[in-house]
Amino acid sequence: MTIQVFGHKSPDTDSTGSPLIWAWYLSQQGTPAEARLLGEPNTEAAFMLTRWDLPKPQIISEVAEGAPVVIVDTNNPAELPEAINSADIQGIIDHHKLVGGLETAGPIDITIRPLACTATIMIDLMGDAAKDMPENLKGAALSCILSDTLEFRSPTTTAHDREVAEMLAKDLGIDMAAYAAELFAAKSDVSAFSDAELLRMDSKEYAVEGTKFRVSVLETTAPNIPLDRKDSLMETMKTVAAEDGVDQVLLFVVDILREEATLLVPNDLVKTLAAKSFGAEATGDTLVLPGVVSRKKQIIPNLKL
Amino acid sequence: MTIQVFGHKSPDTDSTGSPLIWAWYLSQQGTPAEARLLGEPNTEAAFMLTRWDLPKPQIISEVAEGAPVVIVDTNNPAELPEAINSADIQGIIDHHKLVGGLETAGPIDITIRPLACTATIMIDLMGDAAKDMPENLKGAALSCILSDTLEFRSPTTTAHDREVAEMLAKDLGIDMAAYAAELFAAKSDVSAFSDAELLRMDSKEYAVEGTKFRVSVLETTAPNIPLDRKDSLMETMKTVAAEDGVDQVLLFVVDILREEATLLVPNDLVKTLAAKSFGAEATGDTLVLPGVVSRKKQIIPNLKL
Numbered sequence: 001m002t003i004q005v006f007g008h009k010s011p012d013t014d015s016t017g018s019p020l021i022w023a024w025y026l027s028q029q030g031t032p033a034e035a036r037l038l039g040e041p042n043t044e045a046a047f048m049l050t051r052w053d054l055p056k057p058q059i060i061s062e063v064a065e066g067a068p069v070v071i072v073d074t075n076n077p078a079e080l081p082e083a084i085n086s087a088d089i090q091g092i093i094d095h096h097k098l099v100g101g102l103e104t105a106g107p108i109d110i111t112i113r114p115l116a117c118t119a120t121i122m123i124d125l126m127g128d129a130a131k132d133m134p135e136n137l138k139g140a141a142l143s144c145i146l147s148d149t150l151e152f153r154s155p156t157t158t159a160h161d162r163e164v165a166e167m168l169a170k171d172l173g174i175d176m177a178a179y180a181a182e183l184f185a186a187k188s189d190v191s192a193f194s195d196a197e198l199l200r201m202d203s204k205e206y207a208v209e210g211t212k213f214r215v216s217v218l219e220t221t222a223p224n225i226p227l228d229r230k231d232s233l234m235e236t237m238k239t240v241a242a243e244d245g246v247d248q249v250l251l252f253v254v255d256i257l258r259e260e261a262t263l264l265v266p267n268d269l270v271k272t273l274a275a276k277s278f279g280a281e282a283t284g285d286t287l288v289l290p291g292v293v294s295r296k297k298q299i300i301p302n303l304k305l
Numbered sequence: 306m307t308i309q310v311f312g313h314k315s316p317d318t319d320s321t322g323s324p325l326i327w328a329w330y331l332s333q334q335g336t337p338a339e340a341r342l343l344g345e346p347n348t349e350a351a352f353m354l355t356r357w358d359l360p361k362p363q364i365i366s367e368v369a370e371g372a373p374v375v376i377v378d379t380n381n382p383a384e385l386p387e388a389i390n391s392a393d394i395q396g397i398i399d400h401h402k403l404v405g406g407l408e409t410a411g412p413i414d415i416t417i418r419p420l421a422c423t424a425t426i427m428i429d430l431m432g433d434a435a436k437d438m439p440e441n442l443k444g445a446a447l448s449c450i451l452s453d454t455l456e457f458r459s460p461t462t463t464a465h466d467r468e469v470a471e472m473l474a475k476d477l478g479i480d481m482a483a484y485a486a487e488l489f490a491a492k493s494d495v496s497a498f499s500d501a502e503l504l505r506m507d508s509k510e511y512a513v514e515g516t517k518f519r520v521s522v523l524e525t526t527a528p529n530i531p532l533d534r535k536d537s538l539m540e541t542m543k544t545v546a547a548e549d550g551v552d553q554v555l556l557f558v559v560d561i562l563r564e565e566a567t568l569l570v571p572n573d574l575v576k577t578l579a580a581k582s583f584g585a586e587a588t589g590d591t592l593v594l595p596g597v598v599s600r601k602k603q604i605i606p607n608l609k610l
Contacts, residue, residue: 089403097409098394104403106601112415301411 003033007073013147015073016045017140018118047186052139063087073118077101116161119144142168151180188220195236212246219254234266261292276304308338312378318452320378321350322445323423352491357444368392378423382406421466424449447473456485460602493525500541517551524559539571566597581609
């Protein structure tokens, strides 16, 4: 039975590229496997698929009871199909904190590492076989690492992620900086999305002392595109919060090149949160946070109310 | 701050030896670490410590908030100190099914593999450094593998566990079969334990359709030692079940050399369970199950009511 390999809902580049890489590796090892997506890939991930002529994986929303699956780039049941624990989970490869909630029937292969990117872990796990990856999957791996590290600007970056990316770029014979710029331009091309889509695109729920937040991040090289729409985005936060059962949506527009985040401040709750979390006083309805680019390392761990 | 490395409560050989191995490795890598035990080691584990002149790790029952720890040979919060999720869990190395329940503040190193023994996984993770282990830790690693595989008789054994054990025995220049016999003789020396201690020594809780069992296994080369006490053991099951909040204690006396288990059958509940689970009719108060030696692979997955 073919193993389905997938990442998290609202797939970004790592959750689109890593399943393709691992499905290839499993198939090489004699275990038939195919990549799946739990939703439409974001614009950066879609660019990666086109640029490297990779097939867009089939989009699924459910998994059948007992179906063999490998989960990558998440270990959070909230980011996976509802019936995930009734599937036959055969492996987990991830680089996020352990959330708890996934269960398996027997012992399986689980590898979680504090690296910036799932693709980096996969290249380590493959050992020599990584060298045999077809060029388009090497391109996918490089895209995943550049995306997750924001071209090594994010504090989640490790020396090892960088080393692997440089090895891949050399192997592919491409100019890594030029390619990263193309990738980020694709990520920044969000004008086609509705406000609600933008607010949900790259977001994680997180509670601070009982108050539930949807913490959204928009990584971009063109912050003016979302910031020009800030009034409308702040208005839509109310609907999205109500629909998603959270108290407040937070939107951080991360300027990849300037390495700073702009937080939208629609009300006193967010103003208080910003002051307590980042020690910064919002005077208008936006607040610039210099140096802040990583939700995992700089935003979530600092949130206070 | 020194990292505390420990396995599960009621430590067996793997949960005693693996923390010593990993604490050594971490210290070698420049991260001060010490092994701990969550209770008195069983007789086999105690024999291993004496035979290889290893220091008995300090026994702890609690962990302080924020204390750095590495968990080995389990990922089950029920087998760990109550406040485990408030500790700073820095790593998990295990070979059991994912239970769910452990949580970490950030991404950490987690390695779970479907191998028979934690020590085997550690040797893989160490790579070349494994060759530098002092002789007594190589002895500990060999003990862990022989113990968890019942000298390769258990169906949990993989070719890789066997290969690693053979490499260690060769390296140590010892007769592996003779050493396994010594180890199992130590494990079988349970005459000093009370009935309640025997019933709790190597046991896991497991529910079948709402009925809660404490599934105890006694691996031994001298099954007559516990079986001669079966009347008294069956009487004590009632007290232990009541004290531990389960409906029934199950005791499987596993004869390592004959590769069979003898289940005590104190009442109709266990008789019914045995018939449905193993298709075997108990005529008296014991039931021999030929070929059954592994709780993980042969007992727990078959339990039905």
